[in-house]
Amino acid sequence: MIERDVDRLIVSDLDGTLLGDDKALQRFTGWRERHRDTVALAFASGRFYGSVVQSMQQTALPEPDAIVGGVGTEIHDYPSGQEIPGWHEEIGQNWDAERVRDIFSSHSEMELQPEKWHSDYKVSYFLEDADREQLDALKDELKEHGIESEVIYSSNRDLDFLPARANKGSAAAYLAKHWGIPAERVIASGDSGNDHTLMEQGFRGIVVANAQPELKKITGPHIYHAQNGYAAGVLEGIEYWWNTDESD
Numbered sequence: 001m002i003e004r005d006v007d008r009l010i011v012s013d014l015d016g017t018l019l020g021d022d023k024a025l026q027r028f029t030g031w032r033e034r035h036r037d038t039v040a041l042a043f044a045s046g047r048f049y050g051s052v053v054q055s056m057q058q059t060a061l062p063e064p065d066a067i068v069g070g071v072g073t074e075i076h077d078y079p080s081g082q083e084i085p086g087w088h089e090e091i092g093q094n095w096d097a098e099r100v101r102d103i104f105s106s107h108s109e110m111e112l113q114p115e116k117w118h119s120d121y122k123v124s125y126f127l128e129d130a131d132r133e134q135l136d137a138l139k140d141e142l143k144e145h146g147i148e149s150e151v152i153y154s155s156n157r158d159l160d161f162l163p164a165r166a167n168k169g170s171a172a173a174y175l176a177k178h179w180g181i182p183a184e185r186v187i188a189s190g191d192s193g194n195d196h197t198l199m200e201q202g203f204r205g206i207v208v209a210n211a212q213p214e215l216k217k218i219t220g221p222h223i224y225h226a227q228n229g230y231a232a233g234v235l236e237g238i239e240y241w242w243n244t245d246e247s248d
């Protein structure tokens, strides 16, 4: 629950976006403290809630108001840790994580990620150099078994299978709606494939300079490509969007 009168939301990825340049992260955290009264902050990570909280203890990351974890499969309020209600009912139909693992057990080219990175809503593998055709074929294979999935490929290696409609972007849009913040008042930043959907919600997007090619290639009037990397790129992008925002 946010008890401040916020009218903007910053949603940012962590690894390779806010995390990666400690000095810049400290500047971001200072900025966040100065704007805390009016700006809500959410992290959107491929990692789960507990792992994100651990990073907050180990780095200069500021305290957010919510954590979108597991590539958008969970949304937790922070610091209460409570799940934002309703999200799992929105996703999760025609989905069964156990069956996804069974179906893909014969795919020796796909290496299962460590168990702690899996949940009932997320099944992840390592698969290098997959192309669109291969990813589509995997999605089709699940569909033949009655499973509707969202397939997310990042960094030319990380392959996530999630329930249809579950991704960072849809989860962030759900959160913004929950807090009553319109899409054009949301700024989203990222560096890799699992951030792609954050750039498709009508938010103002920031792609940091160190981004992976799959995110760098996105263009459009709502995408800002920062000259700086990591948290410095996020700050640069926020400044850009605040200066060009016509609604102020």
Ligand code: GLC
Pocket (backbone or CB within 6 Å): 045, 046, 047, 071, 113, 117, 124, 125, 152, 154, 158, 159, 160, 194
């Ligand atoms: C994080 C998760 C991993 C996922 C990757 C890309 O690294 O831990 O499971 O594959 O993000 O979404």
Ligand code: MG
Pocket (backbone or CB within 6 Å): 013, 014, 015, 016, 017, 190, 191, 192
């Ligand atoms: Mg990242």
